[in-house]
Amino acid sequence: MKNIGINVNSTKDPQYKMLDFIIKNIYSVSRDVNIKTYKDCVGLNAEESNKLDVIIVLGGDGTILNTSGKILGSDTPILGVNIGHLGFLTQIEVNSIEPALKSFFKSEYVMEERSMIECSFNTESGIKHYHGLNDVVLYKGIKNRIEKYDVFVDNKFYNSFNADGIIVCTSTGSTAYNLSAGGPIVYPSLDAFCLTPMYSQFLTARTIVLNNNSLITAKVRKNTGNIFLSVDGQEWINISGSVDVNITKSKYTRKLIRFSNNSFFKTLRNKLTFSREEGEIKKYEDD
Template sequence: MKNIGINVNTTKDPENKMVDFIIKTIYNVNKDVNIKIYKDCEGLNTQESDKLDVIIVLGGDGTILNTSENILESDTPILGVNIGHLGFLTQIEVNNIEIALDKLFKKDYVIQDRTMIECSLDDGDKIESYYGLNDVVVYKGIKNSIQKYDVFIDNKFYNEFSADGIIVCTSTGSTAYNLSAGGPIIHPSLDAFCVTPMYSQYLTARTIVLNNNSIITVKIKNESENLFLSIDGRDWIVIKGSIGINIKKSKYKRKLIKFNNNSFFKTLREKITFGGKEYEGDIYESDKAHKNTSNY
């Protein structure tokens, strides 16, 4: 491993303290490396990424998603260091950086190929395509009334939903907006999509889990109102109700570095269970005992 990129979210590390610490730690482990720093993805793209052996991302899940967008066609793996709030996609917490970097140089890790999602908008004149790792969200906006959406799966009518919006997520994205809207957690090893109605008026409106070879089409029944589209929580795109929204598995995949002793269930315990209780100021003694035995 000779060429390492570090992409830092400068709002999380405004004084470069974490960047400096990681650079120092890397050189303590291996002095024979080239390190290049990127701030908020500036200058980082597919061509630049292809020159690197690994990209270390300093931030939270949003920083990883932004990095993924910028290096869309690259196969360079990402290693996330959590200096954000939740950090479900990140593999390293601040207090484990030295151990993790030692494992990185010893190649004591696995690389996971995570499925990405593609969303295409067809207005009749042209097709615009967007790519994400987590999800595609169609949303009515704050000012619009609840909308009706027709959902088709592989060109077959599935259901009509009266709701704020529709979320289509990958397994990776099941713990993001989908979870907040009441959708299920899906193990990232499963090749699946979730279709989750957002805050529907119908009590019977539930998530459906599909093979990710399915093509999902969302049509808005009220074509007179503008709606909003977001991929991986990025800027909301204004769309007209007459536009067809087609969602499918992308040809691109995202490579994420995972350490063998960081299981998905360990992450769930620490990020969802313990994270929620810590945020609410409510950790029980038995939980503390379990947490303290979950060594890196």
């Protein structure tokens, strides 16, 4: 790794103390590197990303999702350093930066390639396409009553939901908004979509897990012009009129760096605070 980009969320590191600390630690491990810094993704795009061997992201999950969207089409991997709140997609905590960077430069990590999601819909100016790592969300406006959503899978009618909205997420995104809405946790390497209705009137409205090669079409039966669409929570797009939103597997993927000692289950325990006795966890980790 000779060319390293560092993208910092300035709201999480306003005085750039963590940025300086990371740069200092990188040079203490290897002097033979070129470091370029980016603040809040300014100047960062796919063409710029292709000049880099890795992008280290300082922030939380939102910063990683924002970075991923900015470099869409680039294969440059992302390594997340958590200076945010939850940081489920990040790999390095503040208290483990020095040993983590040493492991990184020794190539003691795993490169994971995560599937992404795409949504598209027609507008007066043509078809709009959006790609994300976590999810696509359709949601009613704040002043709106609940809406009726007709959902089709591979052009076959699945069900109608009277609900605030609908979430379709990747396996990676299953631990994000989907989980908050009562959806299941899905192992990140599975090629799956979760379709979760949000706060439906009906108790039987539950998540369905689908192959991510499926085509999901969501139709808003009575669109009052105050329905919003969001991809990875980065931007809320007002969809007016009667719009069919098609959701499929993206042609793009996202490479994330994971350290070998950070298993998915360890992350679940640490980030989602599963209720387990500390001694019991220690016993299994020692085994």
